[in-house]
Amino acid sequence: MDELARLGVAALAGEYHSVVARAAAVRADALGLPFLCSSAVLDALTEQSTQWVARIAPAQSHGWQIYADFLLGAGHGRIAVAAEPSVYWASGTRILRDYLAPRGGTVIELDMRALTPTAVCDELVDSRATALLLLVGHPEPAVPIVKTVRRDQRLAEVMIGAPAGQPEFPEWAALLGDDGAAIPFLRYLPERLSPLGARVETVLRERLAEAPSFVAFEGYDTIAVLAEVLSSHGADRARTAESWPRVAVEGTRGKIQFSRTPGISVWQWAWTPIQVVDRDPAEPNRFRVLHAG
Structure with a gap:
């Protein structure tokens, strides 16, 4: 500067x-x-x-509250966040907790400085979380976490989410293939x-x-x-x-x-249009709009 x-x-x-x-x-x-x-x-x-x-x-508070509304609407009340130390990830966790708690939701923090992807799976089982949000860098450790969770039969019903938008990029699909689909993220686009x-x-x-x-x-x-x-x-x-x-x-x-x-x-x-979207499991190069705010 x-x-x-x-x-x-x-x-x-x-x-x-x-x-x-x-x-x-x-x-x-x-x-x-x-x-x-x-x-x-x-x-x-x-x-x-x-x-x-x-x-x-x-602003993050605006977009991530829309994402939290999507989580609640999809029936997810126990949310685990796999987070790395960063002012951005810490802010996101705080926004989610402050918004979800008065509405009956719970946010469980998983410290990725201390946990391997396999240990994350064990924590998800123990906490009975129904959704895991990736508040981590891409491709590491996001990609290994997704692969490990997808392969754990105990977590077949757990939704993976990435509000910061990592699944938007072609590298995500190239590295994860079908495993990278059905992971909702925020996208700042209108319907048209x-x-x-x-x-x-x-x-x-x-x-x-x-x-x-x-x-x-x-x-x-x-x-x-x-x-x-x-x-x-x-x-x-x-x-x-x-x-x-x-x-x-x-x-x-x-x-x-x-x-x-x-x-x-x-x-x-205040504000650009905001959507929650994911990659379609039937066609991972196509995006589905799941929620708009």
């Missing part, structure tokens, strides 16, 4: 992981450098309210793309030789917003930051506008 600021960039976009984005957002605020966050969902991107940072992706979204999907599908992920649409929308802001207000950093609340850009998934949202310290698009 410091190097880019010294180079004189007008604004920054991108990142990928919430922990990286938080570090970038905090520094952008300190430097007075406009930062448009495309994919990271961690609620607290900055510790205090900032005018310099805006975000396309929905806007006309712009449909055109973008066609172009990306041709270039990628496969269907684009929702992350591709986040990326396109980020560039569309920055292009509009910079063309309308020039490259002055302060004027860019001042323009966030006046943005009204047609994106691939609807009109993008930023506002102040309770509990969120950055300018936020």
Whole structure:
């Protein structure tokens, strides 16, 4: 961030992981450098309210509560989370527990620093959990956990979920095959793309030789917003930051506008459409929409 600021960039976009984005957002605020966050969902991107940072992706608390509604609707009240140490995974666990507990749900934490995939299976049996959520990295240890749980006959009725979206990517299907199907995750897409979204999907599908992920649409929308802001207000950093609340850009998934949202310290698009989807067991390269919020 410091190097880019010294180079004189007008604004920054991108990142990928919430922990990286938080570090970038905090520094952008300190430097007075406009930062448009495309994919990271961690609620607290900055510790205090900032005018310099805006975000396309929905906040984790919003999306993961929709995922929790899906779990309850599917009859899952005892939820095990296989989690690694990370502010992102810890935040997700807290959101799930705070939302599920008043509704009769229970969250059981499994510390992946101490457990092997086989030990995870034993814990699932002992805890009588009906769902296991993967709050871990991909491909390790997510892929070995899925393979081991799928092969344990004691857990044939246990649902595996991955709210952070690991099953979206082609590598997931390549590594897991049929085992990677029927694992619900969050995807930030509407039931139908806007006309712009449909055109973008066609172009990306041709270039990628496969269907684009929702992350591709986040990326396109980020560039569309920055292009509009910079063309309308020039490259002055302060004027860019001042323009966030006046943005009204047609994106691939609807009109993008930023506002102040309770509990969120950055300018936020509230909200992109959200779905819970999985890979169809009958056709793992096809996605099924299970729930929308």
